[in-house]
Amino acid sequence: MAQPRKNRLAQSTSPYLQQHADNPVDWFTWGPEALARAKDEDKPILLSVGYSACHWCHVMAHESFENPRIAALMNAHFVNVKVDREERPDIDAIYQKVVALMGQGGGWPLTVFLTPDQRPFYGGTYFPPEDRYGRPGFPRVLSALAELWAEKREDALAQAETFMKGFADIAKGTDEDAAAGVDLSLASHGAWTEAGGRLADRIDPEWGGLGRAPKFPNVPGLTLLLGLAREELREPAREDLGPVSRALHLTLEKMWRGGIYDHLRGGFARYSTDREWLIPHFEKMLYDNALLLGLYADASVAFGATGERAFLRRVVEETADYLVADMRVDQGPAAGAFYSATDADSEGVEGKYFCWTPAQLEDALGEATGELFARAYGVTKAGNFEHGMSALHRPEPIPPALDLELAPARAKLLELRYGRVPPLRDDKVLTAWNALAISGFCRAASAAEVWAEPLRAQRWAAVASRACEALLAVHRDADGRLLRASWEGVGHTRAFLEDLGLLARACLDLHELTLEPRWQAEAETLARELSAHHRREGGGMFTTADDSEALIERTESQHDSPLPSGLAAAVEVLGRLELGAPAGHGAPAGTRELLEQTLSRFPKASARPFAYAGLIDAAQWAGDRAMHVTIRAASPAAGQALAAAVRRARASLPWPVALSCVIAPTKPEPDALVCRAQTCSLPIPSSEALVEALSER
Numbered sequence: 001m002a003q004p005r006k007n008r009l010a011q012s013t014s015p016y017l018q019q020h021a022d023n024p025v026d027w028f029t030w031g032p033e034a035l036a037r038a039k040d041e042d043k044p045i046l047l048s049v050g051y052s053a054c055h056w057c058h059v060m061a062h063e064s065f066e067n068p069r070i071a072a073l074m075n076a077h078f079v080n081v082k083v084d085r086e087e088r089p090d091i092d093a094i095y096q097k098v099v100a101l102m103g104q105g106g107g108w109p110l111t112v113f114l115t116p117d118q119r120p121f122y123g124g125t126y127f128p129p130e131d132r133y134g135r136p137g138f139p140r141v142l143s144a145l146a147e148l149w150a151e152k153r154e155d156a157l158a159q160a161e162t163f164m165k166g167f168a169d170i171a172k173g174t175d176e177d178a179a180a181g182v183d184l185s186l187a188s189h190g191a192w193t194e195a196g197g198r199l200a201d202r203i204d205p206e207w208g209g210l211g212r213a214p215k216f217p218n219v220p221g222l223t224l225l226l227g228l229a230r231e232e233l234r235e236p237a238r239e240d241l242g243p244v245s246r247a248l249h250l251t252l253e254k255m256w257r258g259g260i261y262d263h264l265r266g267g268f269a270r271y272s273t274d275r276e277w278l279i280p281h282f283e284k285m286l287y288d289n290a291l292l293l294g295l296y297a298d299a300s301v302a303f304g305a306t307g308e309r310a311f312l313r314r315v316v317e318e319t320a321d322y323l324v325a326d327m328r329v330d331q332g333p334a335a336g337a338f339y340s341a342t343d344a345d346s347e348g349v350e351g352k353y354f355c356w357t358p359a360q361l362e363d364a365l366g367e368a369t370g371e372l373f374a375r376a377y378g379v380t381k382a383g384n385f386e387h388g389m390s391a392l393h394r395p396e397p398i399p400p401a402l403d404l405e406l407a408p409a410r411a412k413l414l415e416l417r418y419g420r421v422p423p424l425r426d427d428k429v430l431t432a433w434n435a436l437a438i439s440g441f442c443r444a445a446s447a448a449e450v451w452a453e454p455l456r457a458q459r460w461a462a463v464a465s466r467a468c469e470a471l472l473a474v475h476r477d478a479d480g481r482l483l484r485a486s487w488e489g490v491g492h493t494r495a496f497l498e499d500l501g502l503l504a505r506a507c508l509d510l511h512e513l514t515l516e517p518r519w520q521a522e523a524e525t526l527a528r529e530l531s532a533h534h535r536r537e538g539g540g541m542f543t544t545a546d547d548s549e550a551l552i553e554r555t556e557s558q559h560d561s562p563l564p565s566g567l568a569a570a571v572e573v574l575g576r577l578e579l580g581a582p583a584g585h586g587a588p589a590g591t592r593e594l595l596e597q598t599l600s601r602f603p604k605a606s607a608r609p610f611a612y613a614g615l616i617d618a619a620q621w622a623g624d625r626a627m628h629v630t631i632r633a634a635s636p637a638a639g640q641a642l643a644a645a646v647r648r649a650r651a652s653l654p655w656p657v658a659l660s661c662v663i664a665p666t667k668p669e670p671d672a673l674v675c676r677a678q679t680c681s682l683p684i685p686s687s688e689a690l691v692e693a694l695s696e697r
Contacts, residue, residue, distance in 0.1 A: 013487045014084040015426045016052035020061060024071035027082045030091060038079040038116035044149050044156075045118070046078035046142075049085050049092050049110040052426035053270070053283035053341040055350055056126045057109045063129040064138045070129065073139055077146035078113075085110070086340060086430060087485050087493055090544050093555050094167075098123035101166040113145055118552045119160040167553055186599040186606070186616060187623035195609035195616045196228040200244045202610075207276050208251030210610070216271040217255065219291035220560040220568070220614040222248060226295065227617065230302050231654035245303070252299055256311050259384075259391035262354065263377060264414040265326065266318025268292055269344075270562075278384060279391055282344040282351045282423070286327060286433045287563055290338075293319045293440035297447035301651035305451065313451060316444050323437065324463060327425075333489035334429050334474045336466035338437050343423035353420050355389035356413070357381075364416055365409050373409050376402065428487045431475050431495055435502035436563070438464045442509040446647045461513055468510055471503065472522065482529060494548050497541050497557050500530040501569025508576055508658075515636035515643055515661040524586070527573055531588035534570070539597025541570050558602075564614030571598060575621025576658045579628035579675070595622045624677045625655040627694060632662050632683075633670035642672050645687035649694045657694060 010021035012029055020027060028034035030047075038045050048065075050057035064070045074080050085092035085108065096106040098120045105125075112123035122145055127138035148156050185191060199221050202210050209215045210222075225248045232242030241249060255261060258277025260269050267289045269280030296315040305313035329337045346353040356379050362370030374380070376398050379390040398406070441464035448457035475483040475491045482495035482503065504526035511519035533545035536556065543557045543566060557566030574595055577587035599619050605612035620626060629646050633639030639661050650657040671683040674693045684690045 009082060013428070013485070013490070013492055014087050015424075015428055015487070016050060016057075016084040016086070017082050019052065019424075020065060020082055023061070023065045024068050024075075025065050025080050026071075026075045027080050030081050030083050030088060034079055034081045035116070035118070038114075041079065042116065043077065043079050044121070044145070045114040045116065046074060046080045047083065047091075047095060047110075047112045047114055048081070049083045049095065049112075050108045051084060051086050051341075052424065053285065053343050054108045055281055055283070055344045056107075058343075058345060060109050060111075060126050060138075064127070067129060070139055070142070073142045073146075077142065077149070079116075086426075087428070089496060089498075090548075090551060090555065093543065093557070094551060094553050095120060095123065097167060097170060098163055099125060101163060115157065115160050120163045121156045121160040164552070171553070171556075185623075186602050186619040187621075189623065189625060191606040192224070192616055192620055192623075193228065195606040195613065196224050196244065198607070199225055199609045199613065200228070200247055203247040203251065204275065205247075205250075208247065208254040209275075209277065210251075213275045214271050214273050215275060215277060216562060217260075217268065217288060217292060218610075218613075219288075219295055219562065220564045220617070221609060222251065222295055223298075224609065224613045224617045226298060226302060227620075227654050230652055233302060233652065234654065248299070249303060249309075252296065252315075253311060256315050257394040257397075259393040261315070261393075262322065263392045263394070264410055264417060266315070266320075266322035267326075268319070278393055282354055283341060285341045285562075286323075286338050286430070287436050289319055289323055289327075290433065290436035290440040291563070293323070293437075294443040297440070297444040298651060300447050301450045301648075305447075313447075316447060317456075320441065320444055320460060320463075328463075328467075329427075329429065329470070334470045334486055336463075337429045337434050337470040337474070337486075338467060340426040340428050340430055340433060342425045346421050346423045349387075351385055351389065351391065353417065353423055355383075355385055355391055357383065357388055357390065361413075364413060369409055372402075373406060373413075376406060428485055429471075429474070430485050431471060431482065431499040432484075432502045432563070434467055434471055435499070435506040438467050438506035439502075439509045441467075442506070442513045445513055446651065449644055450648055450651065464506075464510055465514065468503075468506060468519070468522075482526065494545055497530065497534050497543050497566030498563065498569055500526050500534070501566055501573055502563075504530065504573040505569055505576075508573065511661070512643070512647070512659040515631065515633070515639050517636075517661070517663055520660060523573065524577065527577055528588045530570055530573070531591070531594070535594065539594065539599075539601050541567050541598070558615070559611040560614045564618070565612075567598070568614030568618040571595065571615060572618035572621050575618065575626065576656075579621065579626055579658045580630070580660045621656050621658070626658070626676070627655065628658045628660070628675045629690070629694070630660055630662060630673045630675070631670060632664050632667055632672070634665050634667050635663065636661060638667075639670045642670055642687055642690055645690050646672075646694065649691045653694065 006021045007027050009017040009027050012018055083091050095112045098112050099106050107125050109126055112120050114120050127141055128135055130137040210218045225244055229245040229248050232245050255277050260272045260277045260280040267284055270283050270285050270288055273279045296312050300312035303309050327338045329335050344350045358374050358379055358381055361374050365373055377392040378395045383390045385391050441460045445457040445460040474486045474489060477483055482500055483491040484493040484495050484499055504523045507519045507523035534541045536542055540556055543555045559565055574587050574591045578591050605616055631639040631642050646659050671685045672690050674681040
């Protein structure tokens with residue numbers, strides 16, 4: 001049987017684009033060839049944006065892009081361009097605004113129709129192959145827009161002008177807020193507590209989490225709440241958890257007990273389709289698990305991780321094990337870095353890899369243990385998912401003795417699950433997401449120190465260091481500039497703001513954990529690149545570098561997604577480096593002015609914490625409560641006792657504490673300097689005195 005002819009996407013560096021290489025669609029990647037073809041043939045561009053773990057992207061691909069009749073319509077009337085949103089978030093960010101301006105919810109697949117000069121004139125997300133779900137069929141949309149372009153082009157161009165005006169209005173909105181002169185400094189304690197209070201008011205009182213269904217972890221928001229919880233936990237008269245602490249603890253527990261958590265392997269799915277965290281979309285993303293690894297690690301120290309709170313430590317251990325076992329590159333130039341995601345579907349069925357029936361449990365475990373496991377993990381004959389299948393969850397708390405008794409059963413089921421056809425894995429390596437993983441493992445290592453698990457701490461620190469080494473080796477171009485992505489050990493695509501900011505933050509985290517000077521130096525190098533190429537006049541940061549490909553708009557990364565915004569990462573890094581200036585660890589020139597100008601542009605951000613939680617948290621590094629500790633020691637090893645004291649202490653402090661180490665080979669005994677609000681202490685030689693100095697309000 002003849003193999004289908006491959007299209008251009010077979011040569012792509014994106015695993016997602018390669019999934020479409022057998023489509024009868026004449027796909028182009030985004031670039032000069034596609035844009036020139038559209039102008040030469042006077043055809044509109046059909047832009048399709050998605051990602052490899054997107055369930056509805058697969059549905060539309062199967063229904064429409066694999067359909068010869070629909071593909072013929074696409075090829076006849078459009079220049080068809082496929083984009084992996086994870087490789088090109090700049091393109092995705094611009095054209096997501098089209099569906100927002102049309103009054104639709106954004107998302108993926110994103111389907112936008114552009115003039116040959118890249119201006120949008122129509123858009124949507126998923127289109128079915130025929131009219132259904134209240135949506136027009138894709139062939140009808142294609143035919144109507146082809147006719148519009150051929151016979152009423154002035155209408156299409158007028159609509160494009162309307163969208164471009166809408167883009168300009170959106171961009172102007174933030175600066176108008178700043179001009180209003182609302183006097184609430186984003187770096188102030190007041191802005192932070194106001195934002196946290198608004199978030200706490202939105203916590204689901206029964207199931208935890210921010211908002212209703214579908215329910216996402218929203219780690220930037222939960223991280224801000226953890227800071228407020230630390231403040232509550234420091235209240236001397238309080239014997240129980242305060243309202244913010246209770247809400248956050250409830251959220252962390254319900255997420256762990258729900259089906260969004262993988263109870264056999266560890267790690268979290270991307271989001272829950274329901275309020276109860278029960279049924280997820282089963283794709284597992286590196287960024288979610290990296291962020292949640294760090295959040296649960298920090299919470300395990302703030303709340304304690306024994307007794308009823310032992311689940312916090314368990315989540316950290318299991319999620320770290322999952323990332324190392326299932327998501328780490330094991331060979332080639334990028335060995336030690338992490339892959340991007342695994343799909344929700346296997347054998348064309350969502351969740352099939354992860355779900356179970358009572359009969360399957362009894363076959364695997366025997367009747368008695370199978371029934372016991374089914375009761376403990378909510379597996380019923382009716383099922384809680386499709387086709388009578390059940391997603392494992394913990395409907396009721398499992399007593400510790402029973403939990404221990406069921407450990408061999410969990411191991412057996414995991415072994416059997418590895419024998420199933422696995423979901424596809426997107427094996428590209430992304431800088432920003434790997435940076436989150438590096439930071440997550442650093443925080444897990446710090447938590448393990450508090451748990452008195454030094455070997456585990458060393459192991460996780462080594463994982464973080466190896467991942468960072470891999471990124472810095474592969475994700476740089478010939479000029480030393482950072483790259484966004486790699487596939488099979490070959491880096492490509494100029495880095496975006498989030499890549500630079502998050503990797504610089506990860507390098508600072510590694511320096512604070514290891515005290516190795518090289519990580520501080522790498523962070524400073526990345527910060528200089530960020531400041532030189534992404535800085536916006538008057539404050540703020542652009543998503544793309546000043547010498548990157550010019551698109552129809554140069555966007556700013558201000559709002560959180562599941563990740564903290566690129567601007568939040570940049571503000572945190574610059575704030576931490578600026579704090580270290582007395583120790584000779586300086587930020588790029590003009591950083592203080594840049595931070596002041598940037599934060600002044602967002603005076604109303606504390607009233608919108610769902611959008612700005614990451615930035616509000618990051619701004620605290622520029623506030624008067626932030627502290628910096630400089631350890632002076634003959635070697636990194638000599639300074640570790642003092643550094644470990646800092647790491648333990650700050651895990652329970654509600655204000656940010658940065659740490660750096662100055663190596664002085666002739667220094668006989670290490671000491672530390674504590675700086676706050678442009679004032680530094682005398683040298684502090686002991687861990688006890690250092691912790692006391694950090695704890696002063």
